[in-house]
Amino acid sequence: MIWLTWRQFRSQAVTSLAVLAAFAILLGATGPHLASLYADSGVASCHGQGCQGPANAFLDQVSGVFSLVFTLGLAAVILAPAVIGIFWGAPLIAREFETGTFRLAWTQSVTRARWTAAKLALPGLTAVAVTEGLSLMYGWWAAPIGEAARLDPGPGPGFPLGMGPFGLPDFDAHGVVPVGYAAFGFTLGVTAGLLFRRALPAMAVTLAVFAAAGVAMPLAIRPNLFPPAHATQSLAANFSGGQSVRPGGKFTFALDYLDSQPGAWILSSGAVNAAGQPVSVMPAACGGAAVGPSDLSHCLAGHGIGVAASYQPTSRFWPIQWAETGIYLALALALAGFCYWRLGRRLP
Amino acid sequence: MTAVIETDGLGKRYRRQWALADCTLSVPAGRVVGLVGPNGAGKSTLLNLTAGLLRQTAGTIRVLDGPPPSRPEQLARIGFLAQDAPVYAGLTVAEHLTLGARLNLGWDAGFARDRVDWLGLDPAKRAGRLSGGQRAQLALTLAIAKRPELLILDEPVASLDPLARREFLESLTEAITERELSVVLSSHLMADLERVCDYLIVLVGSRVQVAGPVGELLAGYRLRQDPSAPPASLEDMVLAAMRHAAGNDDNQQEARR
Numbered sequence: 001m002i003w004l005t006w007r008q009f010r011s012q013a014v015t016s017l018a019v020l021a022a023f024a025i026l027l028g029a030t031g032p033h034l035a036s037l038y039a040d041s042g043v044a045s046c047h048g049q050g051c052q053g054p055a056n057a058f059l060d061q062v063s064g065v066f067s068l069v070f071t072l073g074l075a076a077v078i079l080a081p082a083v084i085g086i087f088w089g090a091p092l093i094a095r096e097f098e099t100g101t102f103r104l105a106w107t108q109s110v111t112r113a114r115w116t117a118a119k120l121a122l123p124g125l126t127a128v129a130v131t132e133g134l135s136l137m138y139g140w141w142a143a144p145i146g147e148a149a150r151l152d153p154g155p156g157p158g159f160p161l162g163m164g165p166f167g168l169p170d171f172d173a174h175g176v177v178p179v180g181y182a183a184f185g186f187t188l189g190v191t192a193g194l195l196f197r198r199a200l201p202a203m204a205v206t207l208a209v210f211a212a213a214g215v216a217m218p219l220a221i222r223p224n225l226f227p228p229a230h231a232t233q234s235l236a237a238n239f240s241g242g243q244s245v246r247p248g249g250k251f252t253f254a255l256d257y258l259d260s261q262p263g264a265w266i267l268s269s270g271a272v273n274a275a276g277q278p279v280s281v282m283p284a285a286c287g288g289a290a291v292g293p294s295d296l297s298h299c300l301a302g303h304g305i306g307v308a309a310s311y312q313p314t315s316r317f318w319p320i321q322w323a324e325t326g327i328y329l330a331l332a333l334a335l336a337g338f339c340y341w342r343l344g345r346r347l348p
Numbered sequence: 349m350t351a352v353i354e355t356d357g358l359g360k361r362y363r364r365q366w367a368l369a370d371c372t373l374s375v376p377a378g379r380v381v382g383l384v385g386p387n388g389a390g391k392s393t394l395l396n397l398t399a400g401l402l403r404q405t406a407g408t409i410r411v412l413d414g415p416p417p418s419r420p421e422q423l424a425r426i427g428f429l430a431q432d433a434p435v436y437a438g439l440t441v442a443e444h445l446t447l448g449a450r451l452n453l454g455w456d457a458g459f460a461r462d463r464v465d466w467l468g469l470d471p472a473k474r475a476g477r478l479s480g481g482q483r484a485q486l487a488l489t490l491a492i493a494k495r496p497e498l499l500i501l502d503e504p505v506a507s508l509d510p511l512a513r514r515e516f517l518e519s520l521t522e523a524i525t526e527r528e529l530s531v532v533l534s535s536h537l538m539a540d541l542e543r544v545c546d547y548l549i550v551l552v553g554s555r556v557q558v559a560g561p562v563g564e565l566l567a568g569y570r571l572r573q574d575p576s577a578p579p580a581s582l583e584d585m586v587l588a589a590m591r592h593a594a595g596n597d598d599n600q601q602e603a604r605r
Contacts, residue, residue: 001450003447003450004447004450004451007439007447008439099434099436100431100432101436103399103428103430104434104435104436105451107399107401107423107426107427107430108423108447108494109423109424109451109452109453110423110451111419111420111423112418
């Protein structure tokens with residue numbers, strides 16, 4: 001059975017090997033140069049506040065071809081699970097139904113359970129290996145940029161740098177989550193193909209569901225996997241974030257960056273008074289034309305107003321990675337189990 | 349006489365539609381059995397149930413004295429050629445033979461090789477580029493080379509042109525004569541069945557209208573025939589049976605009104 005599965009999967013396997021090789025060549029050709037720029041920049045040997053300068057200088061050098069490879073690589077790692085789900089998963093069983101070949105396969109002397117297991121295992125494990133391979137190569141290549149961005153927070157020039165390890169879509173391209181995404185994307189495609197029995201609608205549904213999960217996860221689930229930490233920051237300090245003041249003295253503050261927690265993921269933030277209560281109306285002394293926008297934060301700080309934030313510290317990076325991977329792997333296992341049960345037990 | 353297929357009140361429903369309802373029949377062993385009937389009589393459903401590709405909604409079915417095949421040793425005893433002879437378009441002829449060898453217990457590699465050779469099929473050619481007749485021959489080779497006790501052919505020649513149809517049936521007869529094999533083949537073309545079958549089951553609306561050895565059926569029918577008319581063919585007899593069934597149906601509907 002493995003023979004037939006391999007034979008049917010051969011061209012996809014060769015394609016994915018070619019993609020991996022091309023990716024390795026692209027990264028291998030530009031990576032060492034990037035690493036030497038990083039070594040020369042002095043970021044690796046700097047300390048404390050002295051790092052921002054060299055980090056910024058290094059990030060300024062990451063332009064042109066580096067910026068292109070950065071974006072391309074990120075896109076490849078992020079899109080691989082969806083592409084695999086759509087082009088490997090969805091047609092895997094749907095094509096057998098479309099062409100009637102399931103009748104040929106199921107009337108040989110092999111049980112449907114074995115047929116299903118082989119069909120799920122070989123392409124499924126390859127999907128996981130290819131995606132994680134892309135992620136690891138990209139992680140190696142982009143490590144200097146990530147390190148510099150951590151020391152010099154803020155959007156980098158000309159390319160979509162996130163904010164620290166939790167940035168979107170950086171988080172999705174690193175660590176172990178690509179394993180979960182690939183397993184889920186593939187089994188989602190297979191299940192859709194089994195239910196629709198036609199490849200095209202199965203591909204469309206796979207894309208829609210995978211994209212919906214990809215939006216729901218960072219917005220609704222990932223922030224709540226672990227209870228957030230809380231911190232309050234003085235407005236007098238080096239404030240990095242957004243503020244708005246509306247007529248009538250209503251105002252809001254939002255933090256982009258916590259000084260005490262570099263790289264932390266800010267989930268929500270807002271102005272609070274000295275007692276820690278949220279405030280939205282500014283003290284009369286700070287309103288009006290007397291106080292310019294630049295002095296506003298100092299004036300508010302003088303009245304005991306600061307910014308409170310709930311956040312996930314960088315130390316939560318791996319716990320959140322593993323939890324999210326676990327969720328996706330559990331979904332993938334459930335889908336694979338459904339396919340196995342449906343094909344092995346219930347007949348069309 | 350033992351039976352290779354026995355059904356009792358067998359039924360298969362898709363959502364609200366019954367594709368086969370209350371079908372009770374017995375297919376004798378050691379025969380080449382033709383299963384005839386109009387489109388929609390449930391022939392294909394019956395054969396797919398027999399091969400274990402479908403599960404019945406009602407009634408019972410026994411195949412080779414057991415349930416429809418699901419375990420490897422059961423599957424090995426039944427050769428199945430599905431309607432439109434599905435093969436993997438991307439695999440070559442030789443790869444189909446490898447498939448048969450890898451996925452079966454008692455694979456007859458010599459027979460498969462010789463038959464593909466005799467048919468003149470290029471082993472390196474992809475199955476997707478074969479003609480309809482060649483595809484059917486390749487699928488038949490796979491079904492016979494697994495050395496089944498029961499060979500089931502679902503409308504094997506329906507999509508073939510007359511010449512390919514004749515060649516297929518002749519080669520089928522040749523391939524099965526030297527084997528201890530029970531064969532069931534469905535068709536709605538009488539002329540095909542006349543050439544290869546020695547036993548006939550006429551199925552109309554899931555009901556067996558006529559069943560028996562071809563020679564006996566024909567002799568019996570001719571006896572009841574008007575002596576002045578030319579001797580009836582098998583086709584005349586089957587058509588008469590189908591008309592009779594349709595008449596019964598109409599009468600029942602009349603009666604209900």
